[in-house]
Amino acid sequence: MKGILAFIFIFGVIVVIHEFGHFYFAKKAGILVREFAIGMGPKIFAHTGKDGTAYTIRILPLGGYVRMAGWGEDKTEIKTGTPASLTLNSDGIVIRINLSGKGFDVNSLPMNVTGFDFEDRLEITGLVLDETKTYKVDHDATIVEEDGTEVRIAPLDVQYQNATIWGRLMTNFAGPMNNFILGVLAFILLMFMQGGVADTSSNQVTVVEGSALAAAGLETGDKILSVNGQVTDSYADISKMIGQAVQDASSAPKFDLLVEQDGTEKNVSVTAKQEDGTYRLGVSPILKTGVLDKIIGGVQQAGVTALMIVTALKNLIASFDVKQLGGPVAIYSVSNQAAQDGWMSIIGLMAMLSINVGIFNLIPIPALDGGKIVMNILEGIRRKPLKPETESYITLAGVAIMVVLMLVVTWNDIMRVFF
Structure with missing residues (x-):
């Protein structure tokens, strides 16, 4: 149950925030938003605001959507005799x-x-x-x-097609933009929840309770000046030395440390403990706890995550393998694990997935926001819109690609998770 609730929370927040971006900038561009829905399927609540938008809550708590006048498949159809x-x-x-x-x-x-x-x-x-x-x-x-x-x-004057190119471009970009904003804010929140930002440039360390270092008398805030006679000026040095020693160890390795505690240097011998199939000392970077440090740390973590996703996407395109892709089933699987680990894991996963969704939606496939942005730019260069028939064919081709990709990815997810 925790896994299901975590999946609904993560997926729901990411999609609703994405759609709110489209909603807000569509209204700014003079486009009528006919409906803003939270959830999918049959509606269980509806309210029409003074702005003319129907705000609905639907029975399946999975994401939501924005229905803009003249956008996509938004058509009013009444059969003869109705x-x-x-x-x-x-x-x-x-x-x-x-x-x-x-x-x-x-x-x-x-x-x-x-x-x-x-x-x-x-x-x-x-x-x-x-x-x-x-x-x-x-x-x-x-x-x-x-x-x-x-x-x-939906009269013509309030339809998507009659907004300015800039208004349409911002409407299409606003969804991914909101995902990036959500990712940054979630990472900042995570920094506050964990109490600070890891400072890997310092050799001052955090000692894990119940660890080998704690048993040897070390405390959080102590400095590790050297490991097995090699000077360590930063946590990166400490991590490297420990990692090399435990990498191929067949028995618990012993470390001779020079530490500084309360301004006094002393030598300490520590034997690593075996945990989760590897040997650990129980050390992590010291945290920078200032408010500005946490904010900057959250922004930096979002940037690092975005770079990792872009690099992975580039490698995927260069050497395509559908087994590297993950869909809703894979998201549920990792959401379930995050739920077991607590709120920090849930917020961290939401931050990463939100940035991932933002980047994915900017891929220039016609069915995605990136494809719509490309068409907006082409229209600006040509100084005239594409023929409606041409735009429809391009969009249908993009939808077909996405449907096939989603089916393949979902099948791959099922095979990976359940078999």
């Missing part, structure tokens, strides 16, 4: 179209729809008491869809 109820204002203009078959307004007008245009002419046509009638539709009218979700109609 029964609807129209709510009109005092001027006889339609302000609400209800297709759900329930929740009718008391004074609503029943109609069987035969035609509509909610983008340009803003009108709806249908049979009312066996007579064909056409009504004007208000620019900000709402439509209650068959599943009961009430959203604004």
Whole structure:
């Protein structure tokens, strides 16, 4: 159960923060956000804000999505003959179209729809008491869809395609950008949770309770000046010396240390303890505990993580092997392990995965944000948009690639985790 909850928390936060980036900058660009959903599947709660956005919570707590007017597959479709109820204002203009078959307004007008245009002419046509009638539709009218979700109609002037190139570019980039911001903030939080940032440039060390060093009388804050006669000016030196000694040891290695404790130097002999199949002294870097140190440390850790991910991605492209990829099943597996290790592991995993999602989404595949950004840039260079048909074909090709990749990755995950 802990593993499932950790997976939902990590995956949910990453996706919702990603989608909030699209949501915020879409609104800034003048694009109508018809729905901001937390979760997937059937809705269990809905509220329409003054901004015209339907805020919904859906039953499957896995991520969420933003539904922008004219973006992707966002279309309003009403089949000929569909029964609807129209709510009109005092001027006889339609302000609400209800297709759900329930929740009718008391004074609503029943109609069987035969035609509509909610983008340009803003009108709806249908049979009312066996007579064909056409009504004007208000620019900000709402439509209650068959599943009961009430959203604004999407006239052309508030659609994604009619925003400026800069507005669309920022809308597409904002999702990955928010993932990077979340990753940085999560790493900063992790530094505060662990009490500080490791200082590998100092030979002052942290001593693990119950370790071989603790048994020998060393305490956190002591300095290790040399290991087996070799001077150690930093923790990197200490780690290297210890690592070399235990690497191929067949029995517990013994270390002669020169340490400084409370300003006094003394020689200490320590025999390593065997833990988890290796020999350990129980030493780690001293922590820098200043507030600024923690903030800088979090930012630096985010940068190191991003560089590692980019390097791994570059190596993957240079020598592609699907077995190196991981999907939702793999994320669940590592989330389950993180849940066993506690909140610090969960926050650390979320930070790493958030940066990973941000970088992955910037890959220039049409179905991803990176592909949309490339099309925005091409449109800016050409000074005219791509033909809608061309853009649709490119997007469909990208979706096909992603679907095939996801199926292969999921199968690979299942084989790796369960077999």
